Amino acid sequence: MPALLLKDLPRFECLLEAARHNPTLDPSAVVAYLHLLRAGDEAFAAADRNFARFELSHGRFGVLMLLWRKDKYGKGCPEIGPEGRTPADLAAAAGVSRATMTGLIDTLERDGMVTRQPDQQDRRMMLVQMTDMGRELMARLLPVHFQTVAEMLSPLDESERQTLVQLLARLSRPRPAESSPVPRTDPTHSLILSVSEKTS
Amino acid sequence: MPALLLKDLPRFECLLEAARHNPTLDPSAVVAYLHLLRAGDEAFAAADRNFARFELSHGRFGVLMLLWRKDKYGKGCPEIGPEGRTPADLAAAAGVSRATMTGLIDTLERDGMVTRQPDQQDRRMMLVQMTDMGRELMARLLPVHFQTVAEMLSPLDESERQTLVQLLARLSRPRPAESSPVPRTDPTHSLILSVSEKTS
DNA sequence: GGTAGATAGTTAGCTCACTAACGACAATTG
DNA sequence: CAATTGTCGTTAGTGAGCTAACTATCTACC
Numbered sequence A, B: 001m002p003a004l005l006l007k008d009l010p011r012f013e014c015l016l017e018a019a020r021h022n023p024t025l026d027p028s029a030v031v032a033y034l035h036l037l038r039a040g041d042e043a044f045a046a047a048d049r050n051f052a053r054f055e056l057s058h059g060r061f062g063v064l065m066l067l068w069r070k071d072k073y074g075k076g077c078p079e080i081g082p083e084g085r086t087p088a089d090l091a092a093a094a095g096v097s098r099a100t101m102t103g104l105i106d107t108l109e110r111d112g113m114v115t116r117q118p119d120q121q122d123r124r125m126m127l128v129q130m131t132d133m134g135r136e137l138m139a140r141l142l143p144v145h146f147q148t149v150a151e152m153l154s155p156l157d158e159s160e161r162q163t164l165v166q167l168l169a170r171l172s173r174p175r176p177a178e179s180s181p182v183p184r185t186d187p188t189h190s191l192i193l194s195v196s197e198k199t200s
Numbered sequence C: 001g002g003t004a005g006a007t008a009g010t011t012a013g014c015t016c017a018c019t020a021a022c023g024a025c026a027a028t029t030g
Numbered sequence D: 001c002a003a004t005t006g007t008c009g010t011t012a013g014t015g016a017g018c019t020a021a022c023t024a025t026c027t028a029c030c
Helices: A012-021 A025-054 A059-075 A087-094 A098-110 A132-153 A156-170 B010-019 B027-053 B058-073 B086-094 B097-109 B132-153 B158-171
Strands: A113-119 A125-132 B114-118 B126-130
Touching: A012 A025, A025 A059, A025 A132, A025 B027, A025 B158, A059 A087, A059 A098, A059 A113, A059 A125, A059 A132, A087 A098, A087 A125, A098 A113, A098 B010, A125 A132, A132 B027, A156 B027, A156 B158, B010 B027, B027 B058, B027 B132, B058 B086, B058 B097, B058 B114, B058 B126, B058 B132, B086 B126, B097 B114, B126 B132, B126 B158
Parallel strands: none
Antiparallel strands: A113 A125, B114 B126
16 A cells, blocks of 8 residues: 555635645645545555565556556557567556566566566567466466456445546546547547657 | 555556456546545655654654644544543554554654653653754644645545545444444544544 | 667666565554 | 453665766767
């Protein structure tokens, strides 16, 4: 459970009171912000508890998930592609530093979940691939993980989930919005984005 | 930025494809889950950038925030009260372990933001109090922080924020819902809860 | 063709959480 | 009153992330 935050949330009346002395305090914004942090942390922690049962950290799971996606569905979704299994690419896709990715791959390799082999074309690079053991681990873990996610969202019906996603999507840092070569679809559905593109 | 996660989110079509092979995969739940993690992480990271400018970590900010609230608004909101300035209480309110709170208070005390003094009644306890320097720091930081929160939520109008809060509140782990001695108000507004109560 | 700059992966050292275990003290119970 | 039980704050040690700096390699330009 990495994210820490005030579990003892202020009451709305206190915020109103405080707002009278702090002109920059927007009570409804603070309430939404605190709820967002809390819900995000709960979701994160719930997933982490599952991962821990399989001796995985969130970071290591992320690596396996990326490899699994490319492994299984790389064909169906061409922008994922079979390439991009280098540590640097994994780091960008997972949102961690290259140094952190080295450590993640180290332990995954030690545990026999992935292999590292030098790239023939570019000898600076390594190629990371999932082993059968890694695939088996994911085959056991993913149903549990997906079930947890499904349970977490079970209080909301389909249209409520869609509303939630649209609201959350509008909170993301407004991007340049230019340079979108892909045919426009509902932005809440085609949520490929930014980081994978802007290898700048 | 503590929380790490897949920045390279899967496209909805990929999820649909994957769902055909994984019966437990609920595509709309996964999309909502990923958006939640991402939005929460962005909110967390944005706040952290502010804190870092004032040489604060999220944890240290939490401590100062709790002390500030009790310091300023303890009277207006009696359930906060002037007591509860012990490390153990701060730890429970901030959602960290007592050991972590010791470290947070250590550095805050070193930097002159808080003081520690032994409790006279119960000589196991310490009392943590904010110094004038701490108050000054908060007086400079809070407007920046509140402004960041306001900007973050600016894409949503009041009714949208309310919708978001209600949806997020329903995602929180459903509590026993019993043992609520306080007169019922809108649960999305009176979001005092759980942790402060269940000192069990 | 040789040098300058960029990039890939790694290493070293940092911060900030955590758990487990400790001594000091308080509260409860025989 | 003595003993047990529980709590408070602290310490020690671990894990996961980060940045900065290094080596090796590729690319581009004169």
